[in-house]
Amino acid sequence: MEKCSLLFMTPDKREVLCAEARYLHSSLFYRYPTDNLVDAYLRAHIEIPDLRAIDTRQLRTVNLVVKHSLDAVGIEPWLRIKVRRHALSAKLLLIAYLAECDASHPEFMRHTTGGWLTLASMGNAGFISVFRLLRGHIQKAWHGLV
Amino acid sequence: MDWFNFVVAGSGPGGVAAARRLEGKGTCIVDIGITPEQVFPHASLGEGLASGDIESMLGSHWEMLTNLVEPGRVHPKLRAPGVRYVASGQAFRVHDASGESYLRGAGSHAAGGMSNAWGAQLFRYNDADFAEAGDWPINADALETHYADIEAHIGIAGEVDDMYGFLGETTCMLPPTPIVPAADYLLARYRKCRSYANLCLGRSRLAILTKPYRGYPEHGFNETEFFSTEQLGLYTARRTLDELRDGGRLTYLGGYELVAYREYPEFVEIDLRQCDSNAVRMIRTKHLLLGCGTLQTARLVLLNKQAVGRSLPFIDHPPTLAPLFIPRMFGTTLPARSFPVQLVATINLPAQRDMISFYYPGALLWSDLLADMPLPMDAALKLLPNLLGGMLVAQIWETSRPALENRLSLTTNGSIRIDYPRRSPYARLNSLLTALRLLGVYSLPRLATLAPPGWGFHYAGCLPMRHRPTSFETHTDGRLWDSQRVRAIDGSVLPSLPAKNHSLTLMANAARIADETLRCEY
Numbered sequence: 231m232e233k234c235s236l237l238f239m240t241p242d243k244r245e246v247l248c249a250e251a252r253y254l255h256s257s258l259f260y261r262y263p264t265d266n267l268v269d270a271y272l273r274a275h276i277e278i279p280d281l282r283a284i285d286t287r288q289l290r291t292v293n294l295v296v297k298h299s300l301d302a303v304g305i306e307p308w309l310r311i312k313v314r315r316h317a318l319s320a321k322l323l324l325i326a327y328l329a330e331c332d333a334s335h336p337e338f339m340r341h342t343t344g345g346w347l348t349l350a351s352m353g354n355a356g357f358i359s360v361f362r363l364l365r366g367h368i369q370k371a372w373h374g375l376v
Numbered sequence: 377m378d379w380f381n382f383v384v385a386g387s388g389p390g391g392v393a394a395a396r397r398l399e400g401k402g403t404c405i406v407d408i409g410i411t412p413e414q415v416f417p418h419a420s421l422g423e424g425l426a427s428g429d430i431e432s433m434l435g436s437h438w439e440m441l442t443n444l445v446e447p448g449r450v451h452p453k454l455r456a457p458g459v460r461y462v463a464s465g466q467a468f469r470v471h472d473a474s475g476e477s478y479l480r481g482a483g484s485h486a487a488g489g490m491s492n493a494w495g496a497q498l499f500r501y502n503d504a505d506f507a508e509a510g511d512w513p514i515n516a517d518a519l520e521t522h523y524a525d526i527e528a529h530i531g532i533a534g535e536v537d538d539m540y541g542f543l544g545e546t547t548c549m550l551p552p553t554p555i556v557p558a559a560d561y562l563l564a565r566y567r568k569c570r571s572y573a574n575l576c577l578g579r580s581r582l583a584i585l586t587k588p589y590r591g592y593p594e595h596g597f598n599e600t601e602f603f604s605t606e607q608l609g610l611y612t613a614r615r616t617l618d619e620l621r622d623g624g625r626l627t628y629l630g631g632y633e634l635v636a637y638r639e640y641p642e643f644v645e646i647d648l649r650q651c652d653s654n655a656v657r658m659i660r661t662k663h664l665l666l667g668c669g670t671l672q673t674a675r676l677v678l679l680n681k682q683a684v685g686r687s688l689p690f691i692d693h694p695p696t697l698a699p700l701f702i703p704r705m706f707g708t709t710l711p712a713r714s715f716p717v718q719l720v721a722t723i724n725l726p727a728q729r730d731m732i733s734f735y736y737p738g739a740l741l742w743s744d745l746l747a748d749m750p751l752p753m754d755a756a757l758k759l760l761p762n763l764l765g766g767m768l769v770a771q772i773w774e775t776s777r778p779a780l781e782n783r784l785s786l787t788t789n790g791s792i793r794i795d796y797p798r799r800s801p802y803a804r805l806n807s808l809l810t811a812l813r814l815l816g817v818y819s820l821p822r823l824a825t826l827a828p829p830g831w832g833f834h835y836a837g838c839l840p841m842r843h844r845p846t847s848f849e850t851h852t853d854g855r856l857w858d859s860q861r862v863r864a865i866d867g868s869v870l871p872s873l874p875a876k877n878h879s880l881t882l883m884a885n886a887a888r889i890a891d892e893t894l895r896c897e898y
Contacts, residue, residue, distance in 0.1 A: 258754050270430055278438050280445035303752040315747070320445045322753055326743040327441060333428030337757050338742060340422070340710045348707025348762045355751075355758040362752045 239276060247272050250296050254325045257302040259337060263325075270328050281320070288317035291375045298373065304366025305375060380404040380627065382893065383646060383661040385634045385676075388489020389879055390866035390886035391667030392616040393526060397890035400625040404659070405617070408485035408651055409630035410464055414457040415606060420598035421739060422712060433603075433741075440741070449480070451831060452744065453493050458604040462492045466672050466792055470830040473781075473797035479830040483671045483792075487630070488614030490669065490833055491879070492605040495717055496583040497733065498532060498880035500544020505874035508729045509775050512871055513843045513852050514888075522884035522891075530611045531589040532581055538570065539578030542722055542731075543876070551586045552579045554597065556736045558705045558766050559718035565815040575811040577721040580733065583611035584715065597713035599739040632657070637664055637680060637862065644861045663861050663893050665854070667886060670867040671784070671792055674838035677848070677856065677864070678786050687783035688848055690794055691837035691873055696772040696802040698809075698824035699748075700734070700817050705766030714738040718768060722875070723804055723811065730804060731875040735769045768817075772802050776873040778837050782829070796829035834878055839864050840871035854889035860898070865889045 239247075251271040255263040263271075275281045291309070295302050295318060302318060309316040329335040369375075381402035384395045387409060395405050417432050418424035424433050434440040435457045442450045454463045465483035472478050484490045500523050506512035523544065533550040534543070555563070566577040585594045595609030605612065621628045632648040635656070644664040648657045666673045674688055719734040737745065742760050749756040779798040787793050802808075805821055812819070842849045845857040854863030865886040870878060 258757070274438055274441070278441060278444065284445070303754050307750065307752055310747070315445055315447050317445075319747055323444060323743060323747055324441065326746055326753065326757070327434060327444075327741065328430060330741055330743050331425065331428070331430045331433040333426055338425070340712075340761065352706065352759055352762055355755040358758070359751045359755040362755070366752070 239272065244272060246293070247275055250292065250321060251325065253296045253299070254302055254322055255329070258322065258325055259329065259335065263329075264332070264334065267325075267328050267332060270332075271324065274324055274328075281324075284317045284320070287376055288313070291316070292318050292321060294373055294375060300369045300373065301362055301365045304362030304364075305370045306366070307363060308367055308370050309375070378404075378657075378659040379643075380659065380661040382663050382665065382890075383644075383659065384665045384667055384865075386489065386667035386669065386672075386866065387487050387613060387617045388484065388667060388669055388866065389491050389613045389883045391489070391665075392613045392620065393522075393883035393886040394665050394667060394865050394890035395620055395626060396529070396616060397887050398626070398894065399620055399623065401894070404627040404629060404661070405620065406629045406632050406634055406646070406648060406659075407487060407617075408465075408633050409487040410461050410485045411487050412458050412461050412605060416456065416458045416600055416604035418600070418603075420596070420713070421600055421603070422598075424600075424603070447747070448828070448831075451481075452740070453602055456603045458606070459493055459602070462486045462490060462605060465669070466675060468671055468792035468794055468830070470794045470796050470828060475795075479828045481830045483669045485633075486614075487617055488605075488612045491611075491613040494612070494833070494879060495733070495877075496610055497580050497717055497720070497877045498527070498530070498583050499581055499876040500546065500884075501874055501876065501878075501881045502544060505729070505876065509872035509874040510777060511840065513841050514885075518888060519881065519884040522887040523880065526880065526883050526887065529590075529616070530583050531585050531592070533584045533586045534581040535579040537578035538576050539720055539722070542576065543578075543581050543720070544880075546581060549581070550584075550589065553582055553584050553586055553595075553715050553717075554713075555579075555718045556711050556714050556738065557708050558702050558768055559734060559736065561702060561705050562734070562768070562815060562817060563719060569814060573811060573814060574807070575721050575723055575815075577719055580717045580720045582715070582717060585609040585611075595715070597715050599714055601716055601739045602741075629659075634666075634668070634676065637676075639664075639859055639861055661861075662898070663863070663896065665863050665865045665886075665890065665893065666868075667865045670835035670838055673864050673866055673868045674784055675786060675790070675792055677839060679790065681848075683848075684786045684788060684790070686848065687785035687795075688838040689778040689840065690782050690784040690796065690835070691776050691778055691870075692796070692829045693773045693776050693832040693834035693873055693878075694799060694827045694829045695832050696770075696805065696824055696826050698770045698772070698805070698819050700768045700770055700812065700819045701763070702766040702768070702817050704816055707762045708765035710761065710765055711738065723808055729875045730772060730774045730802070731877075732808065733771045733773075735771060737764070737767065737769055770808070770819075772805075772808070773832075773834075773875045773877075774802060775875050776834075776836075778840070778872065784838055794830060799826065799829060801826050834867070834873060836867040836870040836873050836878060839868040841869045842871070853892035863889055863893060
């Protein structure tokens with residue numbers, strides 16, 4: 231992947247995408263990404279044509295989510311109802327793919343807990359889901375996100 | 377000018393099966409024969425993920441993210457740099473009832489054809505299959521010796537169990553492939569409950585070597601199916617092609633595309649375009665066997681007859697996909713090695729033929745699954761490691777017959793157009809889910825999706841075999857309706873598709889047609 235292609239990105243655009251990468255990563259993983267992951271996120275936006283051609287209304291939604299620190303992960307499932315792959319879904323997925331392949335995210339380690347810990351872990355995930363979906367629904371409606 | 381007794385066009389399963397019968401008899405294989413330019417650099421999926429090398433996993437041009445914004449643009453198995461070459465052939469579009477395109481695809485110009493990306497399930501058809509699907513002018517006896525010969529050539533892993541009769545009475549099988557704990561649980565539950573299970577379940581029949589065979593090593597079950605076609609121990613037609621080439625008993629013209637043919641009373645003249653230089657070379661043969669794949673063979677025949685306005689019947693096996701959950705197996709240790717195909721089943725109801733393959737999604741990246749889970753992605757990610765141990769995916773095929781509305785034709789610029797307005801959802805889904813619930817396996821009908829036509833790669837029916845063929849049909853010996861020396865030997869001649877994978881039958885039929893060609897006295 232050509233690193234010099236980043237030079238052809240305007241500073242404003244680069245700043246927006248860096249902020250996106252940091253915010254979306256922290257939404258998913260509760261911590262900021264490494265510089266390498268941010269770099270890969272930027273390169274993907276240069277080299278994947280689909281990411282350069284996203285609908286402007288959907289991009290506005292992404293910008294609002296990042297600008298107002300809304301619950302990206304809680305809002306995203308609601309956006310999927312009308313648009314199978316909304317820009318926010320695509321960008322969160324991009325973060326997920328990069329994280330899965332950079333070998334530094336234990337969330338992708340293929341290990342299990344077993345027994346009661348499994349139930350507790352799944353129950354916890356379910357509880358988090360309900361909370362984030364509720365919050366996401368409210369924020370989506372409040373900010374008029376489409 | 378080069379002269380051959382037999383020319384086989386294409387090196388996919390049909391082409392190599394026919395060529396095996398014709399080697400040593402003045403035979404030439406003509407093949408574009410693309411091979412992978414990039415090779416997956418890791419021995420296993422686990423090793424790749426542990427390497428931290430994003431480029432080797434996602435592709436230097438982000439190939440694995442092709443479906444990021446447009447889901448389903450490319451079949452998940454054809455995204456990776458090491459696999460994309462398989463679908464580098466003639467492009468086609470599939471259109472729905474309103475004329476909207478709902479799938480773009482391509483045939484294969486690869487050495488070994490689409491078998492490079494197949495799931496390796498190889499089943500026999502029997503007379504009950506032919507009767508159920510209809511329109512077959514041959515019976516199972518005609519294919520029996522070829523089934524046995526090809527199975528011995530390939531090496532088939534399987535087991536004599538409740539599915540043995542349904543999948544065909546293959547003998548001399550290698551030990552069955554290992555299955556994941558979730559599949560093992562399902563099989564054990566079935567064996568306890570089989571008397572009232574309303575389902576017949578067993579091991580699949582796979583072209584996988586579970587021990588060294590004919591000098592080939594066993595398969596490593598390294599979960600690289602979505603990243604590489606270069607898998608030791610997994611049969612593809614390219615293995616047979618390599619044997620034929622190395623054996624020196626036929627001529628291989630690789631890097632050539634068959635662009636036209638002309639039949640004369642004593643021979644067939646063929647125009648070959650060299651892919652590198654575009655130079656055209658002419659050869660002659662007594663008999664031409666077209667095995668370029670259903671789409672590409674149909675296209676060649678239509679172009680030969682200058683029948684651009686003509687449409688041909690087109691059949692596919694669009695599968696229904698349904699995630700299945702086995703709560704008793706949630707949280708179990710995920711296997712380090714696995715193969716996608718686990719088990720097969722059929723609903724044991726009278727006069728109803730369908731086949732359910734049970735897959736374990738271990739070879740997929742977890743990110744491939746996140747967007748399909750109706751949850752916030754962080755919760756989905758927390759659930760996945762515990763869920764996957766108890767998760768399988770059902771891929772359901774039903775008998776597929778020609779429908780008047782489902783047609784293949786050529787556009788004015790010679791590209792392939794498929795209209796497939798007639799497709800029905802799987803009518804027995806509720807029965808299947810009820811049967812599975814008894815075995816501790818759960819799902820919901822609303823989670824099932826019907827794949828679009830063209831997605832399943834089981835293409836057939838464009839030049840169907842008949843006892844008395846009319847225009848754009850074929851004789852039972854493969855000859856085109858108005859031809860003495862030109863035959864079709866791939867899926868294009870299969871008149872309908874029983875619920876089972878057609879790959880082994882396609883190969884056996886190609887071998888049968890090759891034998892018919894040998895018996896020709898001209």
